[in-house]
Amino acid sequence: MEAELKELLHDLESLNQSLPDPSHRASIDKLRLRVEHLTSLEMSGPVRRLKVQDMSAEVVDSNPYSRLMALQRMGIVENYERIREFSVAIVGIGGVGSVAAEMLTRCGIGRLLLYDYDKVELANMNRLFFRPDQVGMTKTDAAVQTLSDINPDVVLESYTLNITTVQGFETFMSSLKNKSFCPRKEGSGVDLVLSCVDNYEARMAVNQACNELNQTWMESGVSEDAVSGHIQLLIPGETACFACAPPLIVASGIDERTLKREGVCAASLPTTMGVVAGLLVQNTLKFLLKFGHVSPYLGYNSLKDFFPTMEMKPNPQCSNAACLERQEEYFLAKPARDAALKAKMEAEDLSATEVSLHADNEWHISVVDDNELDSMGAASTDALPEGLVRELPSADEPQKLPGSEPPLTSIDDLEDLRRQLDALNSN
Template sequence: MNRLFFQPHQAGLSKVEAAEHTLRNINPDVSFETHNYNITTLDNFTHFMERLSHGGIAEGKPVDLVLSCVDNFEARMAINAACNELGQVWMESGVSENAVSGHIQLIIPGETACFACAPPLVVATNIDEKTLKREGVCAASLPTTMGVVAGVLVQNVLKYLLKFGSVSYYLGYNAMQDFFPTMAMKANTQCNDRHCRRQQDEYKKREAERPKVEVVQEEEVAVVHEDNEWGIELVSEEANEDTQAAAAAALADLPEGIAAAYTIPVVNTDAGETVEETEQSLDDLMAQMRKL
């Protein structure tokens, strides 16, 4: 947030206010609703859930999608709990503390793994994440990594909302090797979040009630040509038995530890006519051609 949105003249403003001002200048046609509070407290969490369920573009309707760009596990767990309870689809994102890797994750309650289904060690062992940070030491920050992850997140949002391309369920980014691993994680039936387990049961019921679609396998129709004026035939490029035997014999003579990457098929001269070698020069052959 600080590196991507904040501008020097916005000193003194909260991150929420600074982001709204910057984004409103970029696109004044977008409607913004800002709330500068901690969503992990009880009162703020209740208001947060109310805005998710009634803060859509249509009055009183839920939002279409929630994007998480928070920087700590406690806030992520709060968003996860709210979305599981409401059955709200959301996308989680983050950048590692060393600032050279990140990820995005699409979470569909009941269908895919929620944030509590496969929690990081700090969450699974109920360790206070504040104890993992050394006093006076700030995590590394690299705006380029944040920009890449933010761009990938927005691209995934467009594909999901506009229904084109393949939406990524989980997409990582390793800046050191420019590696983008992708995968999909199923919901954990033993998830600690009871609302996640409830959403899983509802999803199974919906899938069971969905009409079965029979897949009809199309039979391959042989192509038949009415005429074949030029006598063109398609033949297999695989070597015949004699050729394979000759190739195997040649490979058997190789020293131990050496393997052939490619073998040249032996030409079978019995199948057709061959041209005998002659002592005629090229000029003689050209002269014969001119007489034809």
């Protein structure tokens, strides 16, 4: 834009010099002033950073990834730059989804797929991420606008659609399994789906798609009173799907739409949604980069700062047919999976015994096993230097109590005792 405005100024100057009638120059000068004003506004606007080809761990102020790459230097992750190879789909760009998208963008995720059908309203300003100047824009377009300014390295794909409709669901399925931006992972689809929707119908649509595609996903939600929330990891066949353990509202046969009253909306706190989004993305990073423990289910109660956690196994009588198929596949693959896990554990134990207990360190501290001292003949000795004696007895020698030795008896005394005994016997 700046180059185009400068070119326009040049054209106006050429036109001003070529006009024979001086009366037209006033209009041209007026146009030139307006173009100069627009140029100054463009130059004073926010500066977008250029794309970065490779992540660098160099600690300089101009490196946007130095703090992230420090995780690798500190041994938390083996190779943090792998994050650029992953694709994550976020369904629902609301209070949780928009913040999760921003966190992943700042972490340098490779590609984000964003799904929502709603528009930004002033009523959304109590939440994080969206701005008043974005009111009227679709949430997906507003998200792309903000996220592309934060990190232009992230590939952003937006889908303004409702996944609960037939056409929307088909587009959703197609985008999950056919889109891939990394040549080494062509055709592999997305690595993880994050469900950040606020209704049961949309959650069931995500559940159905992930069960059919055998796609791992994470579900999240915040309560209507805005003081509690949760995240949940769902692996088709291995853990309970969303239909395996339906909410009480569904188990009771109540229509969710009948519970919403006219003119009454759910409470919404940016704090609760920020906490849930942080927990969701934290577990997403652990899942993708293979570090730490990924929580199967983690709740959050802000009133007591309580974080319950638990595991949920799949329901053998689940109503979802695709879930039952995934359960059967998981059961059939169990022997091979157990054998591979056993071989891996044995290999780790073998490598652990081969590696020395204490590696070299910068403080030159070494620890020697007692057995090594015995094998080297380094036995301790109680010998004292010449001229020194012990004040106390040695603890290693058995001590003799005073008076415990039998009295010494001479041979003459024994003969005398024998004569006395013989005299007694003769009587």
